[in-house]
Amino acid sequence: MQTIFIKYLKEKAKDNTSFIDEIADVLDIGYDAAYRRINLKTNLTLEETVKLAKHFKISLNKLFEVGSESTIVTELSPRPDDEKGLEDWLNSSYQNLYPLTKIKNASIIYAAKDIPVFHTLKDTILSRYKMYVWLKDNNVEMTKNKTTFEDFIKTVPESLLQSAFKTAELYENINISEIWTNTTINGTLQQVIYYFESGFVTKESALKICDDIEGVIKHIEEQAIIESHADSKNKAFYKLYLNEIHSMSNTIMVVTPFQKVFFTPFTVLSYFKIEHQATCDLMYEYYQKFMNNSKLLANTGEKDRTLFFNRMHHKINKLRDKINANNPFSFE
Missing domain, CATH: 1.10.260 (434 Repressor (Amino-terminal Domain))
Structure with missing residues (x-):
């Protein structure tokens, strides 16, 4: 050997x-x-x-086919335990994505349990809020110090923001197929109400975050109809599928003419990178079946597509109503 x-x-x-x-x-x-x-x-x-x-x-997998067909080697992403770790995670994501803009016919399949992270990284209140939530989940000190969202945005490093913005821009120039369900938006909305009711996000900020989420959904709807990234510099395609049978996992499958790689969640934001080709082929086949059993929203009737997006807008409006009621505590 x-x-x-x-x-x-x-x-x-x-x-x-x-x-x-x-x-x-x-x-x-x-x-x-x-x-x-x-x-x-x-x-x-x-x-x-x-x-x-x-x-x-x-790749040790590729060279030795380590162990047996049921044994593979994986690579763990940087740990976003603090602001530096989150910035490293974003830069690592950028480095993984950048080659795809240079490879003809390269694409990503994103099985979206939650709104795909790259849609939420633009220069908005939402992007800063998502960073706050990720760090609250990972950083013990933020929890101990009871850091509020308003405290966080005063001190968030500019380099961290710029890493997020450039990664979001890069995503716009890659061929993407996203698979959503009717509950893909739920996690983000539940986070907003949780931190609002806990007193970590003010009413004003919570409503601005709702506006930004609505902006993301409208942008995705526009792209779903034209099957293209609205801001793409290289006419990258964007295909949105609705799956009404299975739940998703936030796994990202990268496909190029040379190889396949997929990234599967480990903890909050952390993921395993898997390059073992036999395993990647199985995952690719699995997601092909997913898409075959899903509705490509560009091809469905206007009624079905409108119902799907109206359902999400309705959920956002219900969240606004709950925030505006200013009576977050209840005994249910």
């Missing part, structure tokens, strides 16, 4: 660098120690193998 690995590394090595020197540099060992590993006189440790695989951008 090490013979195969070393051979593969040599194919990936830089042409202008001594292969032994490069191995020594990556593993932080001497020339002689690197020479012994390359010539199979010393076995590579698991830690060394992983370091080399990362450096040369090699």
Whole structure:
């Protein structure tokens, strides 16, 4: 197995660098120690193998088909436990998405349990509120200090906001197929009423957030009708499916002519990145069946499409009514 690995590394090595020197540099060992590993006189440790695989951008799954068909290696995303972690998460998402704007026929399938995160990252009160909610879920100190939304927006780093905005803009230039259900909007609305009733979001802010959510839904409706991103620079397609049978999971499937990758949720915002091609093929087939059993809203009658979006607008209006009633506490 090490013979195969070393051979593969040599194919990936830089042409202008001594292969032994490069191995020594990556593993932080001497020339002689690197020479012994390359010539199979010393076995590579698991830690060394992983370091080399990362450096040369090699999938261990692809190379070794690790274990059996039921055993795969995954990559865990950065942990958004604080503002720096959230910024790292956004930048990592950007780096994962950016190549898709350069690859012909690359696309994403997004199984939307909640409103897809990228729709909520534009320069709005909603984007700042979503960051607040994510950090409240992950950051123990914010919970201990009882940080309000109004406190948070006064101190949110500009670099964090810019990372969010550029990632949202990038999403507009990728071919997207989103699968929604009639409950996809519910989680976001429930978060608003929860933090409003808990006293962490003021009435004024809560109503502004409702306006922004409504703006997102209207924008998505426009795109669903024309089957294209409204603000796309490269005419990327946008297809919205309604599934009335299954619940979604917020799994994101990336499809290119060369490979498939999917990102599946782990905790709040954290995800596992899976590149094992046999598993990715199974996931792709699974979502193809999902879409075949769903309604493409551009092709459904105007009545069905209008009913779907009116249902969401009705929910937003009910939330506004509850906030405006200014009587959040009840014994039900």
